[in-house]
Amino acid sequence: MKERRRLDEAVTGYKTLEQDLADTIELIELAELEDDEEVLGEAEASLRALQANAARRRLESMLSGEADQLDSYLEIHAGAGGTESQDWASMLVRMYSRWAEARGYKVTLIEESGGEEAGIKSATLQIAGENAYGWLKTESGVHRLVRISPFDSSARRHTSFASVGAFPVIDDSIEIEIEDKDLRIDTYRASGAGGQHVNRTDSAVRITHIPTNIVVQCQNDRSQHKNRATAMGMLKARLYERELQLREEKAAAMRGAQTDIGWGHQIRSYVLHPYQMVKDLRTSVETSNTQGVLDGALDDFMAAALAQRVGEDNEAEDGAS
CATH class of the missing domain: 3.30.160.20 (Double Stranded RNA Binding Domain)
Incomplete structure (x- = not known):
């Protein structure tokens, strides 16, 4: 019933969008014939709203993977570098918690191992909400931070690494045999x-x-x-x-390319000094609003990575056929 409801909402949303577009185009044509600037302005505003709605639904249509609708575990591990990397890991926990809370998701801390002086060595979050894993799966990989270290008395610039891994919270309908x-x-x-x-x-x-x-x-x-x-x-x-x-690795082998998804791959750089920039190394999406990103503004990065991933999967399917 949950799957049926999801599909029904998607189909109904598409039909509504299609009808609203037809009505708006007709309204624009009538306004132009009657030279009614006020109605024309209203119709153009409606058209912009429809464009935003269509973009949102396009993103939602990409979340059609086998496990995309499930909740997600999110594991964060500090890399080499002691206190500096452990502090960076704790910053990532905060960033993803802010992102999840902004989307109305529930965040539960499952496990946390504290650092010696500050930050954490590792943490596991459970993030519950519709399509949580579908979004978070694009975040698996190594995240790099460049900044002036608050733990360095000489105020030198440091580079820190932390790894992120997303895993779907499976339900009883998925059987996993473990001896x-x-x-x-x-x-x-x-x-x-x-x-x-x-x-x-x-x-x-x-x-x-x-x-x-x-x-x-x-x-x-x-x-x-x-x-x-x-x-x-x-x-x-x-x-x-x-x-x-x-399965993804097999698909990548079929299209003759290496996949960027998984552990051991640097996917994003967060530079706080000497300039301000966050850049995704897979999609080249970047922003100078570093504080916004660290406060959870990750949707643009996730959407671009998801679009790239879906495009590669479609190429693999075309090659197989």
Whole structure:
């Protein structure tokens, strides 16, 4: 029923847009015949609104991948560089949380490992909302920051790296088989907020999937059983996303190109000194509004990356046919 409702809204929206366009064109023609400037101005404003609506629906039509409508896990890991990179990782957590909240998505902190002096070593967020994974999948990769370090007494410029990975939160309709013999499950004491309980019980859970060496961990609940269930869900999501990436790699091989999506690829640079610029290295989209981006203004970057990705997938399908 959820899928039916989504498709019904898409078809109805298209038909409404088509009818509104026809009505507006007819209104413009009548206004020109009668030389009515006021009506002509209203019709032109309506046409601009229709253009914006069409652009929004075009973006929504790109979110038609197998898992695009699902919620998303978002993992952020600091790169080499100690405190500087750990602070950058915490800035990314804030940036994506702001982006999600602006879209009305729910953000839940699943796991966080704090840095020695500032920032974080890693964090996992669960972002719940329509098409959350469809948007966030374009953000997987390495993000680079250039700035004057607030931790350097000599005020020197530093370059920091952090990696981002998005994984769909799968539902019960998607079956992922995991054998017990392939798992190593460890418990440990959670860190961070939580009162005395945090320091007294081994409630945090870490699960390692031995065949793939995928590691997930959860510490957001006081119950070890709940943390284990959440971690198993994250593991299933990682395995499912891994399968989706393997399919993309096959498609990339068919079109004779390397895909830029995945770990180990620098996808975006955030330069705060000596000039202000954020530039996506895949699509060349850039802006000087660095503070806006760090406050969550990511839609233009995501839309361009998604359009590029959909275009490459269509090329692969044409080549296969």
